[in-house]
Amino acid sequence: MTAIVGLMTKTTGEYLRDALDGPWKDMRNQCREYLASDTFTTDPALDIKAARARALEQMQALVDTGYPDHGFRRENGGTGDAGAAVAGFEMLAQADLSLTVKAGVQWGLFGGAIENLGTEHHHEKYIRPLMKLDLLGCYAMTESGHGSDVQHLETTATYDVDTQEFIINSPTPSSRKDYIGGAAQDATVAAVFAQLITEGESHGVHCFVVPIRDENGGDLPGVTTSDCGIKGGLPGVDNGRIVFDNVRIPRENLLNRYADVAPDGTYRSEIENDSRRFFTTLGTLVRGRVSVGGGAASAARLALTIATRYALKRRQFRPAQGEPETVLLDYRMHQRRLLPLIAKSYAYAFAQNDLVRKMHLIQTGQNKDPQGQRALEKRAAGLKAAQTWHATRAIQECREACGGAGYLAENRLTTLKADTDVFTTFEGDNVVLTQLVAKELLTAYSDEVRDYDALDWVKFAATMARDVVRERSGVRQLIQTLFDSSNETVEEGDLSKRAVQLQLLADREDYLVRTAAQRLRNGTKELGTPFKAFNNAQEHILSAGSAHIDRLVLESFIEGLDLVHDDEARAIAELLCDLFVFTTLEQHRDWFIMHRFLSVERAKAVRRGVNELVEKLRPHARTLVDAFGIPDAMLRAEMLNDASVYERE
């Protein structure tokens, strides 16, 4: 069978799929096989008790596939294939999102904290058991009072030199740990983030391993857990709350990779600045953000596959008496609803593959550039925000585009929407993350500004040189290369040229970053305080962050085109890239006109361009979604096989 498959010619869709699957194609294919089984389906009919039980069973089944191994280094019993861990998470998101998130909490967040923040004795003690689910953990960072501002968590870990223990305590109502996956029921241990205090001095947020439940599932003394109850989705994830009343843990339970407390209470760290140490700590956990963005985009691809296949079968209204009813996707509006979202999904898939590759190289020690980690964090933050917003909007559009059928749980779109909805919030609120990207741009990665105090960073940003970011990013070089091969300049070039497209998005980014810095500079003088200057320009600053992400995504898309090794497939991918650019330009058309980057005439051409592109892509619609590589057995949308919806007399 394999031999015969090997001899068959690849379809256009398969060429596209190869390009989209990227470097972790094998992992994806492996997942496609086992995720198509009944074990990994969602069942929306389960109540939360049954859904939680099922998610736990599915976790166990995942262990048997070797899924968790990729997340951990070889010396700890894993395969050390960081990229495969993320690719697996993305694939899981097309099967059951409760399972995806539950797996992410156990192996990604909890396991990741142990591996990345702990040292050898933690690895030896915890990693094998947690990989095999002999130890269930949770990741207790967020508190009721502080979600985005995690640097100011209130839980304390006070060192008691007499007993050589840390005392974990929740001193205020708002210091309650909240929304913690696993805390309501399954986790027996928590990785708790708390302010470390020793010798009467606070050293900022550190992570501690704290047992919370006994073997029978009862709270340990001093620990009070409770249940967050029903959520908008993710019924299989047992989110809960934890309050600590002076719970004592051994000194060794501090995850001490970046800082330690000696038995006598002396604090030591290779990173002196509290704030810098905290962000270094967080930085090692970047894989969570990379995974969440990729998982959301993957769920969006599933929704778009379902909605597109429905739109290719479903008919409504005759164009004229006696003619057959029109297929939904033949309507221009339906094309405009779905095809630009598909184009965006291609763009993000290439950008995500790029991001995962960059992360993999850093996390496996192949890239040792000291700036690499910082750039990775910015890119991960930006793409997490962009992809999760895309998923929310795209899945919603798919639901609406499938009408009443789209509202039935058996067709999956409402479940996909509900389950992914919180992805715009967890692993960093999207507005905060986009702002983080902009801050990095405005301050050119300076270490001084990594804490979140508006006053300091506004002052700093306002003094920065203007073009430092673009100089570094290498975008000028790519644009130049593209121009060299096309003998044109941006002023006269037509909008279908990649160089012109990239120049336009880069110009927008540049302009917004530069003028944001200007506003911060002038604003502090005019408005009195740096916070007012920042706040008055907040929308502008966020636009700069988004513009940066748009530009990065286009770069990835352009580079991704070279991975399509077939002329016909390549031609389709080029159209998709155009459509991505044109819809991005259309979205900001007012800005481009107002800032004289597009004339009114060229701006009108943008809308015409979108219409022409969706028309050209329409015949390839099925190929476009087939290339997302979701096996029929994983679609599981009843309406795609329901004669009542399509059959005509």
Add this chain to the structure above:
Amino acid sequence: MTAIVGLMTKTTGEYLRDALDGPWKDMRNQCREYLASDTFTTDPALDIKAARARALEQMQALVDTGYPDHGFRRENGGTGDAGAAVAGFEMLAQADLSLTVKAGVQWGLFGGAIENLGTEHHHEKYIRPLMKLDLLGCYAMTESGHGSDVQHLETTATYDVDTQEFIINSPTPSSRKDYIGGAAQDATVAAVFAQLITEGESHGVHCFVVPIRDENGGDLPGVTTSDCGIKGGLPGVDNGRIVFDNVRIPRENLLNRYADVAPDGTYRSEIENDSRRFFTTLGTLVRGRVSVGGGAASAARLALTIATRYALKRRQFRPAQGEPETVLLDYRMHQRRLLPLIAKSYAYAFAQNDLVRKMHLIQTGQNKDPQGQRALEKRAAGLKAAQTWHATRAIQECREACGGAGYLAENRLTTLKADTDVFTTFEGDNVVLTQLVAKELLTAYSDEVRDYDALDWVKFAATMARDVVRERSGVRQLIQTLFDSSNETVEEGDLSKRAVQLQLLADREDYLVRTAAQRLRNGTKELGTPFKAFNNAQEHILSAGSAHIDRLVLESFIEGLDLVHDDEARAIAELLCDLFVFTTLEQHRDWFIMHRFLSVERAKAVRRGVNELVEKLRPHARTLVDAFGIPDAMLRAEMLNDASVYERE
């Protein structure tokens, strides 16, 4: 107590609330009292079986409040207060949306069909029992194969002269009745829409009363019902499917207000044209659309109240060391996320009150203008689409703006989102409805074009005079009146003048309608078929429909300002009106610039204007949402009372 209340001075919020409550203020106040009781709360923890049982119990409790009475005419045992029926539906949407929809199906759709399409003997037999819930019905219009194109339903009702019966049949898989509220479980009778055939001739879609279940809940012979199962929301509504296998019903079960079949099989109708008769039939059921749009907007007001009150208490990040953390609503982006949606909610509340008043005057026979009904249908279609889309977007934004807390069911936002999600689909898909509005504009209400054949109406639209709609609408007169009082012209007038604002929205509408007609005219020649001409311009046509709705809404808002009887409240309402206009202009800024209605300089002023307006409105945020008039007891969002989320040491 009443006397004391009477002596107290009204607050600014109460003045605004009076204006928003509009003509059916008393009904709203009455609802506020009984809906605040525990009987009418949502419980997201119920499985669908329990949720359905609860909805039915709540229905019974509603009967005792007299709620259903308003939907029916005095001679049938009701109060004949059509406007109160809609106002009640809107209020219900803030309590429990499953109940709202279930009530809408029973009294609005099923009851409405009996009252409006039936004649005396139907009224006598059915209305009292259905009002009291001694008879539970459903409204079996939509089929698996035809949802938007209901004129081409496939269910047949063939008259058998020998037995004087109609034979109700589902001849194809796609003729299965689908998504029918009540059909899965509770309804014993269905109002079935089917093609009437007598003497071998089809006369189009008519409505028939068909018993479907016996006293024990079993399907009657020839009837096969099934369950649509779990949906994205509305767990208390038992949506189901019905297949008819030659089910016989007495001749008298035809709802025969507009057409009848004599015992000998002769068909008679005062309306000769099948298509016109069908649209007349549908037209009498316009209250469903009016209710759904109003209900969605009402749910959005609840979500905005919850999110705004949260944003006024929740703090995150310190502006500078030692200062208190910033309240969420003090962030510019948070202001920009919520306040424009609040402004839009005001706009739609005034527009909805206008619509309900117009509907009430027609349905109570006080307005007998023959054009009135047609204009009402267009306005209802447009406002249904606009308000339900607004609700979907606004509630989603509220969820995201409340972060993790927003994702917990106990804070209601996810439930509101899930329950209202299908409002953009049922009672007419929003895209189809917006298109319907545009068609009416393009063809100036001509009867000839009321069937849905693209060929016919494109031809017709292309021959229409250009400005006929605006001439009729009276908008010129309002603009003139506004200009007269301001001594300005649109060219020089500043954007804060109502006349200038209205002129801009009217210009956009005019231009889009005119150029759409042009494109249809030229397109048929250029593209070969009327369908291609229509399809190529579909996006343009839809924009014309939306632009019309925007303009109508602004007119209602401007007129609504006069209902605010207090200087301070009036000043706030004026700011909201400005914000509504400025965000609408901002949304279409590219269009206004490209078509030279706004210069680049004025366009830049639009964004500045939005920022200035949200800043000016920020101090009044609590007043703005208090004016929505939702009692604290009806908010039921746990986070608003959770010290852990707000308290600071």
